[in-house]
Amino acid sequence: MGKIDVQYIDLGLIDYKKAWDYQEEIFAHFLQIKSKNRDLPEHEQVAIENKLIFCEHPHVYTLGKSGEQNNLLISDTFLKKINATYYKINRGGDITYHGPGQIVGYPIIDLERFNLQVKQYIAKLEQSIMLTIEQFGISAGRLPGATGVWLDRDNAEARKICAIGVKASRFITMHGFAFNVNTNLEYFNHINPCGFVDKGVTSMEKELGRKVDYKKVKDVLRSNIEEVFGMNLKK
Numbered sequence: 370m371g372k373i374d375v376q377y378i379d380l381g382l383i384d385y386k387k388a389w390d391y392q393e394e395i396f397a398h399f400l401q402i403k404s405k406n407r408d409l410p411e412h413e414q415v416a417i418e419n420k421l422i423f424c425e426h427p428h429v430y431t432l433g434k435s436g437e438q439n440n441l442l443i444s445d446t447f448l449k450k451i452n453a454t455y456y457k458i459n460r461g462g463d464i465t466y467h468g469p470g471q472i473v474g475y476p477i478i479d480l481e482r483f484n485l486q487v488k489q490y491i492a493k494l495e496q497s498i499m500l501t502i503e504q505f506g507i508s509a510g511r512l513p514g515a516t517g518v519w520l521d522r523d524n525a526e527a528r529k530i531c532a533i534g535v536k537a538s539r540f541i542t543m544h545g546f547a548f549n550v551n552t553n554l555e556y557f558n559h560i561n562p563c564g565f566v567d568k569g570v571t572s573m574e575k576e577l578g579r580k581v582d583y584k585k586v587k588d589v590l591r592s593n594i595e596e597v598f599g600m601n602l603k604k
Contacts, residue, residue: 380424428453436463460544462534470551528569
């Protein structure tokens with residue numbers, strides 16, 4: 370199978386709700402195309418223009434549809450005090466945090482086009498992140514029974530560097546991953562990240578003991594996603 374064209378979009382720093390609405394609009398459009406294509410002969414079907422969106426959010430907590438409200442450990446008043454917002458959303462997974470210094474990725478792609486099941490898709494996202502941090506000298510892997518990318522996953526020091534929570538309908542994806550580069554980890558103290566009470570979170574900055582070149586990490590990650598998925602990224 371040749372490389373698949375995917376449009377790369379960098380939204381920069383953007384309000385969470387704005388980015389969510391933007392995703393929903395594309396997602397709904399792609400579902401509409403797939404629905405119409407089912408009744409058309411192959412030569413009349415419309416191609417879906419797969420997209421990979423990167424962005425960064427101001428401080429925000431999001432709770433997935435299987436999440437527990439009590440994993441947010443603070444009140445509305447305290448949320449305001451720390452300049453954070455909160456949304457209950459329609460991805461899988463529990464609660465997570467997004468904020469400055471974190472690379473957030475939202476692939477909106479047709480998994481059938483990539484010949485992938487949802488679990489394989491998540492595994493490829495994890496692989497892309499693992500390859501990226503390895504290029505900066507950090508070793509990571511998967512934790513059985515949990516999505517995302519973890520460090521020291523075999524012992525009590527297990528900590529997550531990238532959270533993954535996706536939604537897929539008719540094999541169209543939305544939501545994605547949150548990768549801690551230079552993230553302020555104090556914000557994770559106000560939640561049970563992804564529902565875990567016994568595991569920590571980390572960032573590239575914390576592991577390396579220095580601020581990391583955010584743009585460089587983003588470029589390396591984009592290149593790894595392109596390679597792992599067999600994409601041809603175009604702006």
